[in-house]
Every structure is written in C-alpha cells, then in structure tokens.
Amino acid sequence: MEGVVAGSTVTAIQRAGVVGAGGGGFPSHIKAAASADVVLANGAECEPLLRADTELMTFDPALVVRGLELVRDSVGAKRAVVTLKEKNTRAMAAIGGALREAPGIELLPLANVYPAGDEFLLVFEATGRVVPEGGIPLDVGVVVNNVTTLAQVADAVEGHPVNEKMVTVQGEIREPGTFVTPIGTPIEELIGSAGGALVHEHAVIVGGPMMGHLMKPGGEPTTKTVAGVIVLPLDHPLVSSMNARESQVLRLARAACCQCMACTELCPRALLGHELAPHRTIRAIQYGEFPEDHIHITSAYLCCECGMCELFACPLGIQPRRILADLKAELMRRGVPNPHVRTDLSPDDVREYRQIPTARLTRRLGLERYDVDAPLHEEPLRPLRVTLLMGQHVGVPATPTVKAGQEVLRGDVVGEASEESVSARVHASIGGVVESVTAEAVVITAAS
Numbered sequence: 001m002e003g004v005v006a007g008s009t010v011t012a013i014q015r016a017g018v019v020g021a022g023g024g025g026f027p028s029h030i031k032a033a034a035s036a037d038v039v040l041a042n043g044a045e046c047e048p049l050l051r052a053d054t055e056l057m058t059f060d061p062a063l064v065v066r067g068l069e070l071v072r073d074s075v076g077a078k079r080a081v082v083t084l085k086e087k088n089t090r091a092m093a094a095i096g097g098a099l100r101e102a103p104g105i106e107l108l109p110l111a112n113v114y115p116a117g118d119e120f121l122l123v124f125e126a127t128g129r130v131v132p133e134g135g136i137p138l139d140v141g142v143v144v145n146n147v148t149t150l151a152q153v154a155d156a157v158e159g160h161p162v163n164e165k166m167v168t169v170q171g172e173i174r175e176p177g178t179f180v181t182p183i184g185t186p187i188e189e190l191i192g193s194a195g196g197a198l199v200h201e202h203a204v205i206v207g208g209p210m211m212g213h214l215m216k217p218g219g220e221p222t223t224k225t226v227a228g229v230i231v232l233p234l235d236h237p238l239v240s241s242m243n244a245r246e247s248q249v250l251r252l253a254r255a256a257c258c259q260c261m262a263c264t265e266l267c268p269r270a271l272l273g274h275e276l277a278p279h280r281t282i283r284a285i286q287y288g289e290f291p292e293d294h295i296h297i298t299s300a301y302l303c304c305e306c307g308m309c310e311l312f313a314c315p316l317g318i319q320p321r322r323i324l325a326d327l328k329a330e331l332m333r334r335g336v337p338n339p340h341v342r343t344d345l346s347p348d349d350v351r352e353y354r355q356i357p358t359a360r361l362t363r364r365l366g367l368e369r370y371d372v373d374a375p376l377h378e379e380p381l382r383p384l385r386v387t388l389l390m391g392q393h394v395g396v397p398a399t400p401t402v403k404a405g406q407e408v409l410r411g412d413v414v415g416e417a418s419e420e421s422v423s424a425r426v427h428a429s430i431g432g433v434v435e436s437v438t439a440e441a442v443v444i445t446a447a448s
C-alpha cells in the first residue's frame with residue numbers, strides 16, 4: 001500500500017487522493033492548506049432519498065470528528081462545527097457521543113429543508129456570514145468539508161488512500177440499502193447488490209434526484225463523488241424532465257413562461273442576496289438572443305444548480321436551472337468573465353419562511369414511496385472489475401501510471417496528479433491485473 005508521510009495532514013490528504021465527496025470533487029489538500037477561522041463538517045445530506053452520510057455519521061462518528069479536528073488544526077481555525085439535520089436522531093446521538101471526546105467542537109442541528117447542505121447556506125446558518133457573489137466560503141474565513149471527506153481525511157493520515165465510499169441505492173429496487181462500494185464499481189452491479197431493479201424499463205439517476213444526472217446508456221462506474229443511485233421507472237416525471245432535449249427546454253421556456261417569479265422567489269442564492277433572478281433570465285432569452293453582457297445572462301455564474309426553480313417552484317414545468325447551466329457553460333466556452341462580484345450582501349428578510357421542507361419537495365418530485373430506510377451493509381462489495389476514471393475530481397485529470405497486464409495491489413497509485421494544476425491522485429480500489437489503460441480510465445480485473 002502507498003505509504004503516507006507522517007506529520008503533514010496536507011501531504012497525507014494529497015497523497016491519499018481525497019476530494020470533496022459530497023459531489024464537488026474539489027481536491028481536499030488545497031482546502032486543508034488554507035487559513036480559516038471556522039471549519040464546518042457538512043452532514044446535511046439534503047438531497048431526498050440519500051442516506052450515505054447519515055449512515056457514516058451513525059456508524060463511525062469518531063472518524064468524522066477526527067477528520068474535522070485534523071482539518072481544523074491544519075487551517076488554524078478557532079471554531080469547528082458539525083452540522084447535520086435534527087431529524088436524523090441516530091446520527092445526532094452518535095456524533096454527540098463522539099463530541100464528548102472532542103471538547104470545543106460544536107454541533108449545529110439543521111432544519112429538514114432543501115438545500116440545507118449548500119455550502120453558502122451552511123456558512124450563513126453557522127456564522128451569519130454571506131459568501132460573496134462568485135466567491136467561495138474561504139472568502140469569509142470558512143472551510144466546509146463533507147463528512148465523508150472528513151472520514152477520508154482521517155483515514156489518509158493513517159496511510160489509507162481513497163479506495164471506497166458508502167453509496168445509497170434507492171427507488172424501484174428490491175432491497176434499498178447503503179453499500180460500502182470500491183471506487184469504480186459498475187453501477188449496474190451495485191444495483192444488483194440491492195436485489196436488482198423491480199421494473200424492467202427503468203432509468204438510473206446517479207447522485208441525488210435534484211442535482212444528479214441520468215446514467216449514460218452504456219453504464220457508469222462509481223466515483224469518489226457518487227453518494228447515491230436511484231432507480232426509477234422510465235416514465236417517471238423526473239426521468240422525463242432529465243431526458244428533455246435542449247431545444248424542447250428552450251421552446252417551452254419561450255412559449256410558456258408567465259413571469260410569475262416563483263422561481264426567483266424560492267431561489268436560495270437569490271434569497272441570500274445574490275443578483276440571481278431566473279425569471280429575468282428566461283425573459284432575456286425570449287427572443288433567441290444571447291447578449292453576453294446582459295446582467296441576467298451572466299448571472300448564470302451565480303447559480304449553484306440546486307434545481308429548486310425547476311423541480312419545485314415552476315408551475316409550468318419550465319427548467320430555469322437547465323437553461324442557466326447551459327448559459328454558464330457557453331459563457332465559459334466564450335471566455336466571458338464573471339462580472340458579478342458584489343461582497344456587501346444582505347439576505348432577504350423572508351428567507352427563513354421560503355425554505356422548502358424536504359418532505360414537501362419529495363412529494364412534489366413524486367418520490368415519497370421511495371423515501372424509506374437504506375440500512376448500511378458493512379461488508380464491502382467485491383466487484384470483479386473496476387473502472388477508475390482519471391477525471392473524477394475538479395481540475396486536471398490524473399495521468400495513468402500503470403500498463404495493461406500489470407499486477408496491482410489495492411491502494412497502489414494508478415493515476416498521478418498533475419504537479420502544476422489542481423488535480424488529484426487515483427488509487428487501485430481492488431487488487432488484480434490491469435486490463436486496459438486509456439487517458440480517461442484504468443480498468444482492473446480482480447485477482448481470482
């Protein structure tokens with residue numbers, strides 16, 4: 001196994017390939033090398049149906065708290081806070097128990113609303129500070145790490161690279177559960193471990209129902225950032241919405257938007273004071289133009305793609321999030337810089353009353369029948385083959401360091417991070433023989 005230099009948390013995190021496990025994928029050693037006065041453990045797990053972080057906090061709270069202590073000390077923070085939803089009583093009790101051994105760390109119970117785990121909202125709830133437009137929590141002296149990331153930080157310092165992750169499998173499946181899954185496990189195999197799909201004609205959402213994506217037709221492997229897999233009937237409205245073509249999305253927006261403003265009134269970033277108004281963006285694209293200096297076009301840079309506007313707020317099925325995401329990608333492709341950089345922001349007085357209870361959101365999504373326990377299976381899955389993507393993090397993909405036919409042990413480096421840019425290492429999640437190597441992925445077949 002790849003060793004880790006003792007005495008340096010940042011080096012250990014870097015060598016272990018830890019990245020933001022909550023979906024962000026930002027390499028964690030960069031955050032740990034910063035200076036901040038507050039560190040937050042994000043255990044909100046606000047996406048409906050997902051349970052992996054909650055199961056982790058319930059079954060290994062000490063590991064999460066240890067990771068938080070390590071990051072707190074690394075960034076020199078005076079304050080450390082574990083945040084999680086009050087409704088998760090078992091996890092609350094477990095974390096509370098672990099904190100008795102870690103004096104000085106606070107526990108902040110969160111309401112069961114969406115998107116409670118959005119970093120900007122979490123920073124505001126814990127500190128009263130508002131992250132500036134186009135900024136990151138560090139701009140207001142805060143570092144936020146997902147609880148799974150923190151557990152991986154604690155493991156990293158003990159010399160264990162990121163090999164596996166808890167993943168929740170929910171939806172139309174026989175045995176909903178949370179599985180300890182080697183990175184790179186085929187998602188169809190993971191679904192098989194949960195007893196298989198209950199409907200033949202099904203779609204698979206990788207991630208949560210609000211911010212996840214439909215699995216590619218040929219299948220996908222799990223990555224360091226996948227926390228959930230949701231199986232739904234092919235004709236479920238959520239699947240239809242995700243399947244809509246860009247031209248359909250634009251046509252509906254132009255033809256049907258009545259400018260009711262519901263999308264803007266419920267936008268969590270707008271309620272924090274950011275200059276984001278999805279209804280105005282829809283108006284700005286009404287005539288097929290793309291004025292890249294228009295304030296409500298460039299405001300796409302401020303959207304966190306939480307999906308509240310399109311999956312809850314809009315009464316007409318219009319998809320502002322999708323439109324904003326496409327605009328953001330196009331602005332970046334054209335090299336248009338983000339002009340929104342205001343720092344003096346005041347949250348809306350009504351913000352507190354416009355937070356959406358997760359149970360209500362789950363009903364609106366048509367997912368309430370799938371909102372069941374997903375108990376942890378502690379025995380790790382043993383896939384016969386894993387596909388380790390070199391680009392499963394923010395930044396430059398790793399470069400493969402192995403050749404086809406080479407034997408590898410679990411924990412060996414198979415992809416080295418770029419030294420010049422933001423990047424992260426990739427390790428073998430199972431022992432075996434390297435079956436194939438491309439710039440995109442290393443495939444390993446398990447040793448028999």
Ligand code: SF4
Nearest residue numbers: 267303304306307309
């Ligand atoms: S997805 Fe919609 S609700 Fe969420 S931040 Fe973007 S505009 Fe606001």
Ligand code: SF4
Nearest residue numbers: 257260261263279314
């Ligand atoms: S909620 Fe829908 S109809 Fe209303 S302004 Fe927003 S996009 Fe238009």
